[in-house]
Amino acid sequence: MLQYCSTGLASDAYVVYWVRQGKIYGITNYSRSVAIGPCVFAFKQLTWSDAPESLRRPNGSNKPERSGVASGTGFFINPQGAILTNAHVVDGCKSIMVRSVGAAVVQVADVATDLAVLRVSGTTARPYARFDRAKVTRLGEEVVVFGYPLSGALASSGNLTTGNVSALAGIGNDVGRYQISAPVQQGNSGGPLLDRSGNVLGVVVSKLNTLSAAAATGDIPQNVNFAIKGAFTKTFLDVNNVAYMEADSGTAQSIADVAAMAQRFTVFIECKLDG
Numbered sequence: 001m002l003q004y005c006s007t008g009l010a011s012d013a014y015v016v017y018w019v020r021q022g023k024i025y026g027i028t029n030y031s032r033s034v035a036i037g038p039c040v041f042a043f044k045q046l047t048w049s050d051a052p053e054s055l056r057r058p059n060g061s062n063k064p065e066r067s068g069v070a071s072g073t074g075f076f077i078n079p080q081g082a083i084l085t086n087a088h089v090v091d092g093c094k095s096i097m098v099r100s101v102g103a104a105v106v107q108v109a110d111v112a113t114d115l116a117v118l119r120v121s122g123t124t125a126r127p128y129a130r131f132d133r134a135k136v137t138r139l140g141e142e143v144v145v146f147g148y149p150l151s152g153a154l155a156s157s158g159n160l161t162t163g164n165v166s167a168l169a170g171i172g173n174d175v176g177r178y179q180i181s182a183p184v185q186q187g188n189s190g191g192p193l194l195d196r197s198g199n200v201l202g203v204v205v206s207k208l209n210t211l212s213a214a215a216a217t218g219d220i221p222q223n224v225n226f227a228i229k230g231a232f233t234k235t236f237l238d239v240n241n242v243a244y245m246e247a248d249s250g251t252a253q254s255i256a257d258v259a260a261m262a263q264r265f266t267v268f269i270e271c272k273l274d275g
Helices: 210-217 230-239 255-265
Strands: 002-005 011-020 023-033 041-044 069-076 082-085 095-098 102-110 115-119 142-147 159-167 177-180 192-194 200-207 225-229 266-272
Touching: 069 255, 082 266, 115 230, 142 200, 142 255, 159 255, 177 200, 192 255, 200 230, 225 230, 255 266
Parallel strands: none
Antiparallel strands: 002 041, 011 023, 069 082, 069 266, 082 115, 095 102, 095 266, 102 115, 142 159, 142 192, 159 177, 177 225, 192 200, 200 225
């Protein structure tokens, strides 16, 4: 909801980020001339249908276009073979395949949190990730991202990047997100955000659309990426009765050792959107 208010300036300006299922599709600037004087409020409720036509399906439906084959990342979180990923990774899938593992089905998915759990049979022997038990993530903390971005273009064995926690909230002070500087690309969604102990701090979810941001601000942002916080992720799992493992933070490992750990429990997810 936008709130317009006279502030004593010639005009107020507002920036709206159009987001669906963790992906930022564009940015729109709104402005409204106001008279100098007492603060007067006017409200406008925005929905996805208010987004520019170029950001929506040509047929005007409320979901962005998805067809063919899509891919993303996920990771095992318990010995029973549960795989955690983003809801938008598996949205609209007619079938789901986990590379080197087999077919998967959605056990639970929630668009509001953009999280989903997949089930694959016969995976009890797979290594699985552990969430950090209690540590408070600090601004500037080193983080590691592992995933399978840009399928068909980059290495099929996975891709690792490093960075820092840039902010303890996401767009619009979203307290359920971290902003991170570790580079991510399309296909990283659903992958683990790890600390230097190899424990999960969160789930990679989106990156800032640099073209839209540049059009709105006149500047090209770099390495503005986001992850769902581990605490919010664990709440989602608790509510849906999905078991997960935790561990205390230990001695910091080398990046190579963290990469070796992540490679064992992180998986490539392929989603067939057509029948």
